[in-house]
Amino acid sequence: MMNRRRLIQAMSALPFGASLPGLGHAQAIAGLPALKAGYAQRLKKILAAGELPYIDMESSCNSTKVDIDFVAKNMDRLNIGLMALSADIGHGEFKKGVRYDNLSEKLLASYPDRFIPIGNGGQPPALTEAPDEFLDAQEAAIAKQQIMCLGEFEFRHYPSPRQAKRGAGNDRDVRVPIDGPAGHRVFGLSEKTGAAFQLHYEIEDELLVPLEKMLAQYPKAKVIWCHLAQIRYIERTSRYTPAYVDGLIKRFPNLYFDTAFGDSASVYPLSNQRHARIWASDGGLVSEWRDLLAAHPRRFLSALDLGGDRMDRMVSYDQKHRYFLKCLPADIQHQVAYRNAWSLLFNEEFA
Template sequence: MMPLAVFLALVLALAPRQDPDVPILDAHNHVMPGLDPDEMVRELDRHGICRIVLMATGTPFDKRAGLTLAAFDKHPDRVILFVGLNGIRRFTPEILKSIDGLLASGKFRGMGELTLRHYPFEREALDGSTVRAGDYTLAADSPEVLEVFALAEKHGVVLTVHMETTAETIPAFRRALAKHPKAKVIWAHQTPIKTLDGAKEEHARKADPKQIAELLDRTPSLYADLSVGYETLFLKSDDRKLPEAWRTLYESRADRFVVGLDMPFLQGWKTDGYRLRLEVLREWLKQIEPGARKKIAHENAEKLFGG
């Protein structure tokens, strides 16, 4: 007769194993005045985040490179540098020249978030303070924005784009991608909660994953990220369940997605915002088959940004 201990060991060895939480490369995040790089990295360590893309915000453009470089200098093995473009309303010749120079230095792996369409909001943060974001509209196929796409193409870096889905934004985005087909672009916030044609809760969860699939199929250099942006306002417990159409999108085009946590306000870093967003993200990832999950969680980003 087989000893009980040997039998139990055999059963455990043959039983299906739960896939553990995979490492995550946070491909969409921000640094702002007041965020201590050491404190940020401790937060990453607490939550199993291997590396992080930082895009500076909350300060004039000419101060942003200094913020990201300060974080990189302290933690070069954890920080991936992006030129911070958040909230720039006009890309003047001076700003474009400055971006070109920063990218030419070879230190920056990308730039973003290029804000093409952003809905304004005001809400209470976890610490009781109020955070606000502005109303931005900038056509993807306007001459100045096409210059930004051209810089991404010229330097071979990644361009992260924030663009809400509307009847006006999608055609312009298609034209910009067609004009610069070699520009590596990440379209942010492609999740089941995202809005369609409006900024209210009634517009949330209305986006069509087939439209995203069509854009990805049309442009081989286009990627998308699973980060919850504006739609955080409408997040409910039921949203942890990944709809079948979205799961199919992520699995069928697993080579084209990355993940991010998108913390644009200092209050989020100082409270429990990172953990709360990560919980939702990990719930989605667990519902995706393991091979696709690893690609989306970190492998695709590692290929995009390099070592």
């Protein structure tokens, strides 16, 4: 692995915005060649040890509470290659005027070969109380070459299982019209800059048509729809099937899906339903979903969905994700684990 001091020295020696040919938005990141070299060296070292690294494209935290050393040490212990760990701006920080949290800068300063510089999570209050101010700050971060991609934007979000069990009320029962002003701003920002963004959008019949219209209107926007086949109320969803997702993939070449979902026993408390619909009753993958992954192996991304209230669960989340990866053919395991994220970030194949 590249010596951390040498890597930081290499980054600081590069001109701001140093670039590699044909990388799209990613070419603007300051010190990118050194970052990219460190990322590749880390992935190759894990592969050489006979382990499968993966790139976690969707996790978030409270930057005031996260233990960066704890996360980095667990990444080493678990052979996690890279992590796009975004900062969620809480209500307290938001009231103090925070619109951009520079967690990525701190992560790169400590562990430049592990973390992908990413924007902040678009959850309440960011996207609900002051979306223009928040998005102005994210766009400025892109312009200043501070981030490679955008965080998870919550347009439709039910309370999480943990919040439901805690009786946290409607704090995360979010409904922001995806075809409203904020949605157009996010899709347009991705299309203009080439930066991918993560989309949290619950799967309901009434929500699918507006999303399809936005994907058609912004064909160059790079969208990572989080939580493949995570359906929390099956009675609200009749259209979303492997065949439907297959149709989306064929129509929209810049649409990706991450594979952060619960295990086969995971139950959503508010509906009392097992909501990770990708799992069969025997604990394996439903054949139609497995066939979809096999038919479009380049459109799915590894993700853990670690959050501020569950950073201590890295081991169990890693075990569950690795079980999912092992359910795939060997070549597709590598594609989903790290090759697709590398291609999305750098516009080139991992070599």
